[in-house]
Amino acid sequence: MNQQRQQQQQRSNNNNGNAPFNPLKPVYKLLCRYCHNMVCARGMRAILLADTNIELYSTDIPATSIQLMDKDYLTRTCHCRIRDVACRECGNIIGYHVVAPCSRCLQACNNGHFWMFHSDACQPNERKDITGKCTILWNNLPRAEQDFDFIMGTTIPYDQICR
Template structure:
């Protein structure tokens, strides 16, 4: 199982990994061995990233309405999604906490409450080097093999919703999200 720092594909050309074990940092806390220099918040912005609805690949349960596409810098072919708000009533912790060999972040797997499959992990306690790296502050990571994302539209229904235009708090809703079809997400 891989865990780690992530970045959007557009960030990939900025820093290259030195070898199969090295990573950089950009989207969220997690393991990293080699990083770019610490960056100021102004040079590390994620406001132009698309917001996605994240759904379990195994049962189509909506897991989060606030997903951001990302990728491991240690393996740029590995896509992930992340979110900033704990998913409410859709995932739960499974198994014990663990650490990776490449940093001291404390991680714990999360599983879909509807089907029970592991869909990602939560960074319980990020290590200091990861926090000092350019990151988006997301602590909930989802494996692309376990979830799929559908880009959300802004209130006009025409343009894709960007992270910079997303309200701060909106994760919990009163709707039964498990009954919403994929077609409705796209609309």
């Protein structure tokens, strides 16, 4: 009950656009909306820094089920350099990677995640603990190298994600 109250409070805080990273946010597994392939085991609901009306999901570490596409480009709302990300299973664009954040976005309150997923391209499912009953929150999530759900075939070697 207390966990649900904390999650509701966090969700209402996020609606104001000024909420800092909060470790009480739930962790999501994200499925590609087009083919239902799991594209992320460590998703977080977020808002776009340059336009707080846009909701999306972010992650700290990419999975092998996504692929960086073509070339970098600049965003319309700020000066971040980004590159589209596609689902490896079906090829649809489902998000983007912030290759080089602009100074304005770096100075803004952010969660440090540079892999973003469009909310209309992914189907979120809250990750549950080992009992299958309680939602895992970010403050209880193990580091990526110790995260069993993430490790099970979804990691990209570090040298392939370095900028």
